[in-house]
Amino acid sequence: MNPLSSNWDEIAQRSLAGEIAPEHALSVLTAPSTDLLAMLHASYRVRYQAFGNTVQLYYLLNAKSGLCPEDCHYCSQSKVSTASIPRYPLMSKGEILEAAARANDLRACTFCIVASGRSPAEHELDHVIDAVVEVKRRYNMRICCCLGILKDGQAQKLAAAGVERFNHNLNTSEAYHSEVCTTHTFAERVATVQKVKDAGISPCCGGIVGMGESDEDIVSMAFSLRDLGSESIPVNFYHPVAGTPFQGHNYLTPTKCLAVLAMFRFVNPKAEIRIAGGRELHLRSLQPMGLYPANSIFVSDYLTTEGQPADVDFGIIEDLGFEIVTLSTATTG
Numbered sequence: 001m002n003p004l005s006s007n008w009d010e011i012a013q014r015s016l017a018g019e020i021a022p023e024h025a026l027s028v029l030t031a032p033s034t035d036l037l038a039m040l041h042a043s044y045r046v047r048y049q050a051f052g053n054t055v056q057l058y059y060l061l062n063a064k065s066g067l068c069p070e071d072c073h074y075c076s077q078s079k080v081s082t083a084s085i086p087r088y089p090l091m092s093k094g095e096i097l098e099a100a101a102r103a104n105d106l107r108a109c110t111f112c113i114v115a116s117g118r119s120p121a122e123h124e125l126d127h128v129i130d131a132v133v134e135v136k137r138r139y140n141m142r143i144c145c146c147l148g149i150l151k152d153g154q155a156q157k158l159a160a161a162g163v164e165r166f167n168h169n170l171n172t173s174e175a176y177h178s179e180v181c182t183t184h185t186f187a188e189r190v191a192t193v194q195k196v197k198d199a200g201i202s203p204c205c206g207g208i209v210g211m212g213e214s215d216e217d218i219v220s221m222a223f224s225l226r227d228l229g230s231e232s233i234p235v236n237f238y239h240p241v242a243g244t245p246f247q248g249h250n251y252l253t254p255t256k257c258l259a260v261l262a263m264f265r266f267v268n269p270k271a272e273i274r275i276a277g278g279r280e281l282h283l284r285s286l287q288p289m290g291l292y293p294a295n296s297i298f299v300s301d302y303l304t305t306e307g308q309p310a311d312v313d314f315g316i317i318e319d320l321g322f323e324i325v326t327l328s329t330a331t332t333g
Contacts, residue, residue, distance in 0.1 A: 008035070008042035015046045015266040022219050028263040029215040033255050043262035043293035046269045051295040055317050056110065056272065056325045058144070058298045059103030063128070064090045064115035072171070072181045073245035074211055074238055077116045083243030090115060090124055096131040097138070104139045106299050106310050109327045111135060112167065114146040118184070125154055129161040136162045140327050144204055144232075149184065150192050155199035165232060166196040167204040173220035176213045193228050205230035206276065209260050210238035210252045218260060222267040233271050235264055235294070237278030252278075254286040258293070265293040272296050280308050288316045 011028070014020050031039060066077045066087030076083035091099075096113065103111040113128060120128070125147070132143050145158060146167035158166065170189055171177070177186040193203050205228060207221045225233055237257050240250045264273050274296035275283070283290050291297070301307045317324055 008038045011039075011266060012042040012045045015269045016049060018269070020266050022223060025219045025222060025263050025267050026215060028266060029218060029256075029259050031259065036255055036258060039262050040258065040289060040292045043265045046265050047273075047293055047295055050270045051272075053320075053322045054295065054325045055291060055322050056274075056296040057106065057108045057313075058110045058112055058274065058296060059099075059106055059108035059300060060112045060114060060298050061091075061096065061099040061103075062116075063096060063099075063113050064088065064117065064124075066116060068116040069118055070181065070183045072183075074171075074180065074208060076241040076244055078244070081241075081244045083241045085241075090127055093127070093131045093134065096128075097134060100135040100139055100141065102300075104141060107314075107324055107326075108141065108299055109325050110142040110144050110165065111139075112144045112146060114167075115148070117148050119149045119151060120147040120154065125157060129157060129163075132158075132161045132163055142327060146204075148192075149188055150195050152195075155195045155201060159199045159201050163201060165202045165204045167232075167234070168192045168196065169206050169208070169234065169236075170221055170224055170228075171207050172211060172213055173217035174224065175220065176211075176217045179213075180211060190224075190228065193230070197229065202231045203229065204232035204234065206232075206234035206236065206274070208236040208238050208277075209257075210278070210282070211246055211249055219263065219267075222264050225264075225271075226268050230268070231271055232274065232296075233264060233268055234274040234276035234298075235261060236276040237282040239278040239281050252282045254283050257282050258286060258289055261290055261293040274298070288320055291316070291320060291322060 068077045069079050071080045072078045076085050100111050142164045144165035144167055145163050172180050174186045193205050196203050209218055237252055238249055240247045273294040275290045275294045299310050299313055
């Protein structure tokens with residue numbers, strides 16, 4: 001047994017003191033299954049310091065689907081995908097407002113507007129901004145946009161419209177990136193996150209686990225996110241979709257996913273850790289345990305895959321004795 005994995009109180013203390021090193025993080029991912037409960041208890045200690053017993057709900061809108069020129073091997077919307085998914089241009093303002101109303105009904109504190117593509121054209125950005133202004137007028141919700149690689153000045157326009165958060169995931173480690181995508185670089189993703197930060201927008205930046213990467217790659221990604229200052233970290237567990245190059249990757253277990261969430265919490269003690277895509281598929285009956293290291297989930301569906309009914313998520317949160325956050329108490333970084 002790795003001696004580092006047996007002292008979870010020490011791991012928690014190191015996390016809270018900002019003294020977690022890569023070898024500590026790797027020991028979380030390689031710990032024996034008999035350590036799982038102690039590991040989760042230690043990660044909950046860290047989570048509680050920043051977020052108490054609260055859970056933040058996010059609602060995701062796939063506002064533009066498919067039609068993407070990038071070759072991300074995991075993505076059903078990429079140019080190399082033959083997946084049977086809806087493909088449509090940017091939704092109308094009315095459709096975006098309808099989705100915002102549903103997000104509000106589902107008690108989401110953050111409404112996420114996602115559009116496929118490498119980078120938003122100016123007319124697309126203006127269309128999204130027009131919708132954002134109206135959503136902000138109608139609902140007391142935080143807005144997060146995910147629009148691809150931003151050009152100079154675009155982050156400032158989003159900030160002026162009231163967008164509080166922008167999502168642009170690293171997806172994997174720098175070393176493994178070329179195995180995942182060849183049409184843009186890891187450095188380009190980092191540059192967009194920096195543009196967002198420079199514009200005063202809170203960076204939402206996470207990744208995907210289960211694409212054939214090593215444990216060392218997962219740890220490297222977690223530290224890259226820490227170094228970038230990501231304030232909201234969605235942790236996706238790869239959901240294989242037929243017709244994508246990575247369709248054969250389906251090897252994650254519930255206990256491995258829980259260890260990954262705990263590791264992300266230890267490395268990023270003050271960041272939102274969100275259980276994102278693949279939660280229902282890979283955590284299965286252990287979904288409630290994921291909220292001991294994580295403090296946020298998506299409610300309802302994802303981009304091109306379905307989630308479970310919102311009432312099930314509400315029941316999980318209630319049964320744990322946790323409290324759903326309203327925007328007035330939400331952490332904005």
